[in-house]
Amino acid sequence: MQAIVMTGVGGPEVLVVRDVDEPTPQPGEVLIRVEAVPVLYPETMLRSGMYPTPTPTPTVFGTQAVGVVTAVAGDVDPEWKGHRVLVARNDFGSYAEWMCAPAESAVRIPDGLASDAAAAVAMSGSVALALLEAAALTGTETVLIEAAATGIGGYLTQLAARSGAAHIIATAGGAAKTERARELGAHTVVDHRDPDWPRHLGERLENATVDVVFDSIGGESAAAVLDLMTPLRGRMLGYGWLAGAPAQVTTMDLIMRGLTFTGCSGPRWLAGVAAKRAAALELAAAGDLTVLIDSVLPLADAAEAHRRVDERATFGTIVLRPATA
Numbered sequence: 675m676q677a678i679v680m681t682g683v684g685g686p687e688v689l690v691v692r693d694v695d696e697p698t699p700q701p702g703e704v705l706i707r708v709e710a711v712p713v714l715y716p717e718t719m720l721r722s723g724m725y726p727t728p729t730p731t732p733t734v735f736g737t738q739a740v741g742v743v744t745a746v747a748g749d750v751d752p753e754w755k756g757h758r759v760l761v762a763r764n765d766f767g768s769y770a771e772w773m774c775a776p777a778e779s780a781v782r783i784p785d786g787l788a789s790d791a792a793a794a795v796a797m798s799g800s801v802a803l804a805l806l807e808a809a810a811l812t813g814t815e816t817v818l819i820e821a822a823a824t825g826i827g828g829y830l831t832q833l834a835a836r837s838g839a840a841h842i843i844a845t846a847g848g849a850a851k852t853e854r855a856r857e858l859g860a861h862t863v864v865d866h867r868d869p870d871w872p873r874h875l876g877e878r879l880e881n882a883t884v885d886v887v888f889d890s891i892g893g894e895s896a897a898a899v900l901d902l903m904t905p906l907r908g909r910m911l912g913y914g915w916l917a918g919a920p921a922q923v924t925t926m927d928l929i930m931r932g933l934t935f936t937g938c939s940g941p942r943w944l945a946g947v948a949a950k951r952a953a954a955l956e957l958a959a960a961g962d963l964t965v966l967i968d969s970v971l972p973l974a975d976a977a978e979a980h981r982r983v984d985e986r987a988t989f990g991t992i993v994l995r996p997a998t999a
Contacts (some may be wrong), residue, residue, distance in 0.1 A: 678769035678976040680735040682928025683723035686980035697774040699747040706741035706756050710793035711994040713979045728765040728818045736768030740793045750777045758783045760796050771996040781951045791965040794991035799954030799988035802829035804947045815885035816841040822988050823851035826968045873899035893917025908933040913938035967992030
């Protein structure tokens with residue numbers, strides 16, 4: 675079968691097309707004929723070496739895929755066969771025409787939701803749902819959603835608008851993404867390509883403050899945002915490192931302002947995100963979430979897809995489609 679093999683840590687060029695053996699389901703696994711593979715931002719960090727790789731290279735890359743179950747291991751319910759599902763692995767194996775994954779990871783795709791759309795919404799939509807639950811919004815807050823035009827931020831903006839947040843402030847990179855954030859429900863948008871964007875946001879807020887910050891940029895800007903937050907009840911949820919490093923805030927920064935910081939990462943967090951996948955798919959199938967797809971490319975163009983993500987040129991998830999789909 676055709677697959678994309680990660681030959682080592684580095685740029686997109688380490689992802690190469692190769693013919694490999696079709697996998698066989700091991701105990702607890704299902705085998706799917708892959709129809710759609712999302713290119714996920716965390717995967718680019720794994721590829722580049724920012725995160726440690728879960729398995730030695732060379733190896734078939736990728737963590738999630740949508741497809742039809744064609745076989746199951748002997749200890750797995752045969753009723754899975756024939757169902758269209760989303761599956762995920764903690765290691766790699768999804769950038770391929772066929773993929774094995776734990777049956778416990780499988781989530782059935784609702785009727786009426788295309789495989790490309792299911793692949794695009796599953797990860798980012800489930801993270802957004804988990805973040806909103808952790809934030810415990812009441813509908814009265816002013817919220818700040820960073821990188822709100824695409825991916826997790828795009829779904830957060832839609833969901834916050836549906837929840838009736840009093841004021842949704844968004845950041846986005848450039849005029850086109852600024853307009854997209856408004857279309858998704860943001861009331862106020864600032865361009866985070868300007869390194870001084872927190873100060874400009876403060877000028878626009880005047881005497882108002884931000885109750886909840888969904889921080890996906892991290893780095894130094896997070897500390898500057900603290901001064902814009904509501905003392906004693908303001909809360910920041912950190913889940914991304916678009917700046918290349920986590921939020922650079924200290925315990926004293928938080929104590930002196932009466933704020934809280936929740937780190938949204940780690941095994942317990944990821945388990946909660948996984949539990950939201952079915953809900954994200956249902957919302958998309960019902961039309962309550964606009965699925966953000968940048969483009970659909972052949973599986974063989976995985977390296978090009980990673981280049982576009984690295985350049986932050988996308989307006990949603992790039993989905994890879996095997997030739998057999």
